[in-house]
Amino acid sequence: MEDCPAIPTRVRTTRLRLAPETNLTNPPAPRRPTIGVPTWRRNHEQRSRHPSLATLVSELAQQVTTLLQAEGRLLRAEISEKASKAGAGAVEILGGAICLLAALLVLLQALVIALASAGLGAGWSSLLVGVIVALLGVTLLRNSMAGMTVSELTPDRTQDQLKRDARVIKEQLR
Numbered sequence: 201m202e203d204c205p206a207i208p209t210r211v212r213t214t215r216l217r218l219a220p221e222t223n224l225t226n227p228p229a230p231r232r233p234t235i236g237v238p239t240w241r242r243n244h245e246q247r248s249r250h251p252s253l254a255t256l257v258s259e260l261a262q263q264v265t266t267l268l269q270a271e272g273r274l275l276r277a278e279i280s281e282k283a284s285k286a287g288a289g290a291v292e293i294l295g296g297a298i299c300l301l302a303a304l305l306v307l308l309q310a311l312v313i314a315l316a317s318a319g320l321g322a323g324w325s326s327l328l329v330g331v332i333v334a335l336l337g338v339t340l341l342r343n344s345m346a347g348m349t350v351s352e353l354t355p356d357r358t359q360d361q362l363k364r365d366a367r368v369i370k371e372q373l374r
Contacts, residue, residue, distance in 0.1 A: 260372070267365060271358065271362055274357070274358050275355055275358045279355055282355065286348075293344070304333070308333060311325075312329050315328065315329070
């Protein structure tokens with residue numbers, strides 16, 4: 201036993217101290233969570249079986265305010281989405297138009313030269329090419345403007361949601 205370390209003969213023990221109100225034999229009942237429970241319902245459980253009219257009106261006002269704030273956020277998000285979509289489309293249209301304009305000028309000059317060398321004359325060939333290009337340009341502008349109407353840029357989802365919300369509020373007030 202000489203190789204073994206010394207074993208203490210006395211071990212100090214500590215007692216677990218509990219708060220005076222702690223009762224291990226009858227622990228308190230767990231409280232129900234109140235997260236997500238409307239305030240009128242929490243107060244209702246504490247006070248009476250039915251909420252008062254003032255409490256109901258207050259809760260209705262809170263819920264309508266929350267609903268309108270959410271609808272406002274939806275409207276702002278949808279308008280922002282539509283504006284960025286329209287802006288991106290306009291930039292792409294402008295870039296494509298610039299490239300096509302440069303190509304068109306080169307091709308039109310080649311067409312005028314080809315018509316003039318075919319015996320039409322430089323003036324008449326320029327006039328003929330100009331009229332054809334002008335008619336083509338007017339047609340393209342009309343078609344592109346039809347696709348960029350105000351009805352395409354309105355926040356349709358928000359309008360529909362607001363109509364549904366108005367119907368629900370009317371039903372709740374009955």
